[in-house]
Amino acid sequence: MNHPVSRASVHAFYADAILHGRNTAENLQAATSERFNTLLESIGDATPRTALDLGYGAGTYTIALARAGFRVIAVDQVPSDSLLHRIDGTSDWAHRIDPRECLAENFAIDQDFGVIVAKDVLHYLARRDVESLLTTAVAHARGANYHYLEVFTGISRRSSDGRLLRIEGEADYSPDCFGHVIEQIYDGWDLTLLWSEHAEQDSRTGRNCFEATRATVIAANPAA
Numbered sequence: 001m002n003h004p005v006s007r008a009s010v011h012a013f014y015a016d017a018i019l020h021g022r023n024t025a026e027n028l029q030a031a032t033s034e035r036f037n038t039l040l041e042s043i044g045d046a047t048p049r050t051a052l053d054l055g056y057g058a059g060t061y062t063i064a065l066a067r068a069g070f071r072v073i074a075v076d077q078v079p080s081d082s083l084l085h086r087i088d089g090t091s092d093w094a095h096r097i098d099p100r101e102c103l104a105e106n107f108a109i110d111q112d113f114g115v116i117v118a119k120d121v122l123h124y125l126a127r128r129d130v131e132s133l134l135t136t137a138v139a140h141a142r143g144a145n146y147h148y149l150e151v152f153t154g155i156s157r158r159s160s161d162g163r164l165l166r167i168e169g170e171a172d173y174s175p176d177c178f179g180h181v182i183e184q185i186y187d188g189w190d191l192t193l194l195w196s197e198h199a200e201q202d203s204r205t206g207r208n209c210f211e212a213t214r215a216t217v218i219a220a221n222p223a224a
């Protein structure tokens, strides 16, 4: 049997970890991935210098985008103070970051973002919200856009006493189902879909508390 975990407790967990700059089992303080760095370096002049980072967490991807010259709307459910504190107001890229405290599913995408990043966040949303968010983003893309998504599928979570846990309302995609959804939504885009096994350990028990198959999606809209 799966024991339900409330969305409110997920919210409180991240608000506390981010406020105190604490690392978590998933490594919130990690640097940007090599895959993302390679993508960012490859982006040419045809891509609008606007970006959206959904579920920015400690803000590492947001900062990388701003340093690379993008104006970034950074969305997370946690208060923006920690990100504002992290970005040094005197740097020449800080003014490009516009943090928004809001649920990703409530953020209305109504513009053409050159880059959209959603890393380790979409699995928390309901399926219909994931799909409507990505469909809207695709509908507003005008050409030479890039979407970089890392999404957990086939998740199994356990409490320290070994009970299976499930977060209320979460998408709960199997790898196959998620792959089909992505292929449908990004029809006509150049799509790279990579899969890797992922596990996180409970530092107290040493046992795995989270196991999943991580999908990395790199979608490129052919220049219009």
Ligand SMILES: C[S@@+](CC[C@H](N)C(=O)[O-])C[C@H]1O[C@@H](n2cnc3c(N)ncnc32)[C@H](O)[C@@H]1O
Pocket (backbone or CB within 6 Å): 011, 014, 015, 018, 026, 028, 054, 055, 056, 057, 058, 059, 060, 061, 075, 076, 077, 078, 102, 103, 104, 105, 118, 119, 120, 121, 124, 125
């Ligand atoms: C695992 S962290 C990932 C942070 C960052 N993207 C990274 O990879 O370093 C998940 C983040 O998503 C945020 N989050 C979870 N559900 C959300 C939602 N429905 N809307 C907005 N943010 C959400 C959490 O507050 C947390 O900051």
